[in-house]
Amino acid sequence: MAEAEHKHPNYVGVWVGLAVLTLLELGVAFLSWPKMTIILILLGLAVWKALLVALYYMHLRFEPNRLRILAVAPLPLAVIMIIAVITEYVW
Amino acid sequence: MAHAHAAMRPPAQAEPGAGVYTEKLGMWVFLGSEVMFFTALIGSYIILRFAHPVAWATPGQILNVPVTAVNTFLLICSSVTMVKAFAAIQEGDQRMLRFWLAATVIIGATFVSVQVFEYLQLAREGFLPSGYVPGSHLAESAETGAAYEGGAPLPHSVGLYGSTFYTMTGFHGFHVTMGVVCLTFVTVKAFRGGYTVQDHRGVEVIGLYWHFVDLVWIILFTIVYLI
Numbered sequence: 272m273a274e275a276e277h278k279h280p281n282y283v284g285v286w287v288g289l290a291v292l293t294l295l296e297l298g299v300a301f302l303s304w305p306k307m308t309i310i311l312i313l314l315g316l317a318v319w320k321a322l323l324v325a326l327y328y329m330h331l332r333f334e335p336n337r338l339r340i341l342a343v344a345p346l347p348l349a350v351i352m353i354i355a356v357i358t359e360y361v362w
Numbered sequence: 363m364a365h366a367h368a369a370m371r372p373p374a375q376a377e378p379g380a381g382v383y384t385e386k387l388g389m390w391v392f393l394g395s396e397v398m399f400f401t402a403l404i405g406s407y408i409i410l411r412f413a414h415p416v417a418w419a420t421p422g423q424i425l426n427v428p429v430t431a432v433n434t435f436l437l438i439c440s441s442v443t444m445v446k447a448f449a450a451i452q453e454g455d456q457r458m459l460r461f462w463l464a465a466t467v468i469i470g471a472t473f474v475s476v477q478v479f480e481y482l483q484l485a486r487e488g489f490l491p492s493g494y495v496p497g498s499h500l501a502e503s504a505e506t507g508a509a510y511e512g513g514a515p516l517p518h519s520v521g522l523y524g525s526t527f528y529t530m531t532g533f534h535g536f537h538v539t540m541g542v543v544c545l546t547f548v549t550v551k552a553f554r555g556g557y558t559v560q561d562h563r564g565v566e567v568i569g570l571y572w573h574f575v576d577l578v579w580i581i582l583f584t585i586v587y588l589i
Contacts (some may be wrong), residue, residue, distance in 0.1 A: 309589075314584065328441050328576075335376075335381035345397040346397070349401035353401065360413050
């Protein structure tokens with residue numbers, strides 16, 4: 272039934288995805304590629320893992336929009352904070 | 363769409379406003395403040411590292427990446443057990459709720475224990491927040507400029523590396539410890555039959571905190587151990 276299919280996200284499937292992404296990170300981290308390339312790939316993989324946890328384990332994918340906005344709201348503030356402090360070094 | 367969420371019965375009546383019950387809203391607001399807290403730590407680390415990149419050793423040289431990778435996997439497993447506990451009480455399965463909650467507590471406590479063990483190992487090698495312990499193996503390698511364990515020579519000024527490492531992982535470890543304490547309370551209540559299909563807010567709310575702690579570690583492990 273359609274309801275049964277939407278009953279729960281596939282928690283074990285997400286776990287497998289997280290395990291695979293972790294192994295990928297370990298593989299990429301010790302390659303002899305340019306450092307910035309490795310950093311960008313690792314951060315991308317980390318964000319992907321974080322999104323999987325947030326969307327499926329924390330059920331953000333199924334929550335009302337207002338809660339999703341609340342959950343996402345700190346992120347631009349965090350970016351502003353880091354940029355503001357970086358200017359201490361750059362300037 | 364209604365059908366996507368209809369079968370996932372919410373653990374309590376939704377309030378007007380955010381559309382969720384009060385305790386869940388409160389936890390999300392708290393997690394928002396925690397995002398800012400860890401951003402402050404990670405942001406400071408980023409700026410310090412860009413300013414003085416020579417103070418950091420290459421990944422895996424001093425820190426034990428394989429052990430911590432297994433520990434990361436353990437914490438991810440604990441997120442699975444936590445969400446399985448929540449799914450169990452949504453079905454009214456008290457037995458599996460207790461099983462999965464107990465599993466989460468045990469795995470969480472194991473994660474903290476491995477971190478403590480790692481800290482003790484690092485301290486024994488001479489790696490402290492203030493820098494290398496004089497006379498230690500690390501200090502001697504840094505002074506002579508010899509390649510350390512087959513890798514590059516160690517950086518001399520290591521206070522930045524040590525203090526950022528211990529601060530970030532230490533605060534996260536503290537969060538995990540507090541999570542394990544709270545989870546223990548929830549588990550005890552579950553064993554006493556305190557949660558029902560109609561009301562299992564405590565399980566969901568502690569689950570949100572626990573997943574957040576896992577999420578932060580996913581970012582921290584990448585930044586601290588692999589970069």
